[in-house]
Ligand SMILES: NC(=O)C1=CN([C@@H]2O[C@H](COP(=O)(O)OP(=O)(O)OC[C@H]3O[C@@H](n4cnc5c(N)ncnc54)[C@H](OP(=O)(O)O)[C@@H]3O)[C@@H](O)[C@H]2O)C=CC1
């Protein structure tokens with residue numbers, strides 16, 4: 364019963380969040396593009412944040428921007444992206460543009476002294492990531508905050524998941540992110556190579572991130588990458604599905620299944636799993652010549668948007684066997700489940716609300732960073748964003764596909 368009440372409360376508050384009065388010094392965010400994702404990623408989360416105001420929007424077509432502003436209660440409409448960036452009343456820019464435009468507009472925003480919340484994947488390739496995230500501008504005192512908007516990293520559920528892993532002893536990790544095909548037409552930005560589209564760039568970037576975080580380090584090499592292309596005449600430089608594998612420094616393998624055309628009726632949830640190497644455990648009850656070994660598997664169900672529901676499964680496969688010839692004498696499995704809708708449930712920190720969506724947790728930390736506060740400690744560092752693009756590039760190289768093109772803006 365408590366679980367049902369919790370679920371209903373979370374869903375209600377998520378959709379109808381309390382809207383506290385905005386504080387003096389609230390961060391005024393401007394949106395670049397009247398994008399599909401901004402309402403979920405920043406407009407709605409900002410409502411419950413007392414220190415965030417969605418103050419302005421700009422679109423390529425001003426009429427579109429006006430309609431968007433009216434719909435979402437945004438007070439200022441700018442005639443162009445550049446006008447919005449140049450507005451002195453704006454403190455921070457949310458970039459929900461196609462991937463191929465992230466580099467240019469992030470750099471322009473930083474040059475105008477604005478903080479930047481930059482949609483994932485941060486840029487088109489590792490060269491752009493290197494140039495953006497190691498830019499001189501970011502090394503200055505009081506440099507603006509630049510954050511790649513990798514929202515799952517900010518949730519307590521994800522940190523609970525990581526806390527159950529033993530990274531050096533992971534043998535195999537797997538991450539799956541299926542996007543229902545019904546959501547995307549072939550005119551979608553995800554199917555445009557020139558805009559840095561592709562399954563590996565889009566849903567694959569989450570899978571790659573999960574593997575990097577699960578192993579706690581960078582992959583050594585991509586050992587397999589098999590793309591499926593969309594049907595002709597659609598852009599044949601864009602992968603519709605990418606299955607890929609990387610080898611990590613401990614010898615473990617990380618694999619991904621990134622799919623932009625998942626059949627709706629076979630809908631799967633975002634999912635990840637880490638299978639650990641076999642481990643001998645202390646067992647006083649055993650007679651001489653026998654050993655007790657355990658293989659631990661940690662499954663994360665719904666790790667991308669855990670607010671509505673999620674579950675971390677801890678499965679242990681136990682075996683009693685002879686040491687000499689490994690003859691199996693007995694096997695059994697145990698399963699335990701854990702959840703963490705708040706940090707308090709996970710590590711006792713009294714931060715946030717159980718109904719916060721991953722974007723709201725992320726917005727909290729973006730503001731904390733701008734204000735110089737400690738926060739939860741969850742963050743995506745600049746070096747992290749660079750390594751992330753290196754891993755994506757390595758997948759395209761292994762698949763014999765072109766790395767997404769760099770933008771010419773300097
Ligand atoms: N964090 C998350 O959960 C999600 C993140 N994303 C990321 O957000 C970004 C935007 O995705 P999404 O909102 O789904 O995309 P949309 O197509 O809905 O929005 C993209 C915006 O980019 C602008 N734009 C500028 N130039 C172009 C161009 N040449 N072609 C097409 N659009 C252009 C358009 O703005 P204008 O209004 O000016 O015309 C449009 O509103 C991507 O980087 C994507 O990976 C997407 C979905 C979920």
Ligand SMILES: O=C1OC[C@@H](O)[C@H](O)[C@H]1O
Nearest residue numbers: 483542553565566623667
């Ligand atoms: O969260 C997401 O799921 C669907 C994707 O297409 C999108 O770009 C991504 O951010």
